[in-house]
Amino acid sequence: MTLRRLPIGTLVFAICLLLPIVALAGDEQVLRYFTAEEIARHDEYVRPLYSLWAIKQVWWLLFTLVFLLLQLNRKLKVRSDRLAARLAGPLGKLGALRRVGGVLTKLWGDATWGGAMVFVAAYLAIITLIDLPTDFYFGWVRERQHGLSVETFGRWSWDSTKGFVISVATFSTLAFGLYGLARRRRNWWLLLGAPCAVLLLGAGLLDPYRVQVYRDYEPLPDGPAHEAILRTLEKAGVEHEGVFQLKMRDTTRRVNAFIAGQGPTRRIVVWDTFIAAMTPGEVANAVGHELGHLRDRSPGRLVFASLCLVPYLWFIAVALRRLGRRGRLGFDGDRDVASLPAVLLLVWCVTTALNPIGGAYGRYLEHRADRYALELLEQPESFRSMMVKLASLNMADLHPPAWVVLLLASHPPTIERIERAEQFAREKGIAMAEPMPELFRAPEPKQRAAETKRAEPTTFEPAPPR
Numbered sequence: 001m002t003l004r005r006l007p008i009g010t011l012v013f014a015i016c017l018l019l020p021i022v023a024l025a026g027d028e029q030v031l032r033y034f035t036a037e038e039i040a041r042h043d044e045y046v047r048p049l050y051s052l053w054a055i056k057q058v059w060w061l062l063f064t065l066v067f068l069l070l071q072l073n074r075k076l077k078v079r080s081d082r083l084a085a086r087l088a089g090p091l092g093k094l095g096a097l098r099r100v101g102g103v104l105t106k107l108w109g110d111a112t113w114g115g116a117m118v119f120v121a122a123y124l125a126i127i128t129l130i131d132l133p134t135d136f137y138f139g140w141v142r143e144r145q146h147g148l149s150v151e152t153f154g155r156w157s158w159d160s161t162k163g164f165v166i167s168v169a170t171f172s173t174l175a176f177g178l179y180g181l182a183r184r185r186r187n188w189w190l191l192l193g194a195p196c197a198v199l200l201l202g203a204g205l206l207d208p209y210r211v212q213v214y215r216d217y218e219p220l221p222d223g224p225a226h227e228a229i230l231r232t233l234e235k236a237g238v239e240h241e242g243v244f245q246l247k248m249r250d251t252t253r254r255v256n257a258f259i260a261g262q263g264p265t266r267r268i269v270v271w272d273t274f275i276a277a278m279t280p281g282e283v284a285n286a287v288g289h290e291l292g293h294l295r296d297r298s299p300g301r302l303v304f305a306s307l308c309l310v311p312y313l314w315f316i317a318v319a320l321r322r323l324g325r326r327g328r329l330g331f332d333g334d335r336d337v338a339s340l341p342a343v344l345l346l347v348w349c350v351t352t353a354l355n356p357i358g359g360a361y362g363r364y365l366e367h368r369a370d371r372y373a374l375e376l377l378e379q380p381e382s383f384r385s386m387m388v389k390l391a392s393l394n395m396a397d398l399h400p401p402a403w404v405v406l407l408l409a410s411h412p413p414t415i416e417r418i419e420r421a422e423q424f425a426r427e428k429g430i431a432m433a434e435p436m437p438e439l440f441r442a443p444e445p446k447q448r449a450a451e452t453k454r455a456e457p458t459t460f461e462p463a464p465p466r
């Protein structure tokens with residue numbers, strides 16, 4: 001980064017942080033792109049989600065504190081140890097499992113790793129079950145009521161089950177590494193920091209396969225959208241593994257496009273719902289935006305972000321030792337797996353405290369990616385209509401309250417992004433039509449499907465992810 005760009009970047013970042021505190025767009029501006037009825041419909045969908053978020057924060061905090069103060073973690077750990085000891089007998093008779101168990105015992109230092117893993121799974125099961133009613137209502141019932149989801153209950157249940165299994169596998173692995181090391185070395189936070197940083201860097205490589213757990217990819221069929229994407233990629237000089245569409249149409253009405261993976265696994269991915277809803281110019285602008293993000297994923301930034309893990313882990317280690325000193329919270333320091341609820345609580349505290357800064361930085365990067373797309377393609381009209389359709393089809397909050405932007409928003413408000421595209425057009429002397437809601441109306445799903453059929457009669461099929 002040159003010295004000239006540094007102050008400008010810092011200034012834009014500061015504006016992104018402070019903007020919500022100042023004033024957001026008034027409804028008169030929003031009404032240039034969306035109808036009053038549409039704004040009200042979006043409000044009806046999105047505003048209760050903020051209340052849900054606030055209630056969940058308080059509930060999660062209270063639940064964990066009560067769990068620790070009543071030492072329910074200690075009781076759960078004792079039961080987990082008993083269950084693991086009972087399972088060890090029959091499972092130990094299976095040759096392959098016995099060998100794996102032997103290796104894990106060596107790594108852990110003794111045979112208590114089984115109880116630790118059962119504890120992790122049991123605690124995750126408890127918090128998943130507690131969240132289940134709200135997840136079911138807000139994640140399935142309400143999404144269908146508002147016409148955003150067309151997912152069957154069976155499919156939703158199956159996806160949720162897969163999500164739970166993946167989280168148990170991930171948390172168990174992390175817990176085994178973290179506590180296994182903490183049992184042997186006091187400076188585990190430093191030793192674990194480096195491999196975790198490498199893991200985080202490497203995790204991006206696996207992105208395309210993680211998505212595949214939920215939904216299928218297929219190469220994007222030839223057509224105007226495919227051509228527009230290839231032209232954009234060529235213009236940006238980006239190498240990739242291919243352009244794919246994700247089969248989303250049988251579960252959702254939402255639209256999205258993203259770049260998954262890194263280096264050799266990099267894929268351009270568009271949801272089939274996105275292809276059906278957008279013109280080739282709009283698709284190109286969305287891909288251009290994603291390519292803008294690629295530029296910000298420089299190895300230097302990633303290494304810096306990953307290295308921040310080391311002080312993070314140090315903080316957790318010190319806090320666990322202090323909190324667990326007298327055993328009043330049901331665990332004995334940072335070597336005891338019963339401290340897992342406290343670890344999650346500490347992570348929650350840090351994340352919540354840093355959210356406004358992280359969010360502002362994220363919004364700053366989104367603005368940079370928008371600018372990149374605009375400069376690459378010089379099609380502000382298509383960029384603007386893509387933004388309007390995106391907000392419309394995904395039922396985004398069209399006039400989010402300032403506190404929501406400050407605490408929750410990963411992206412700048414739609415209206416702000418649209419206005420920046422119009423600003424770009426003025427700078428470049430590119431004429432744009434006077435905005436009015438009718439100009440941007442996305443066709444209704446049925447109409448869209450019919451149009452898609454007409455345009456791509458042979459290969460196009462619907463599809464979805466999460």
Ligand SMILES: [Zn+2]
Nearest residue numbers: 289293366369
């Ligand atoms: Zn983005």
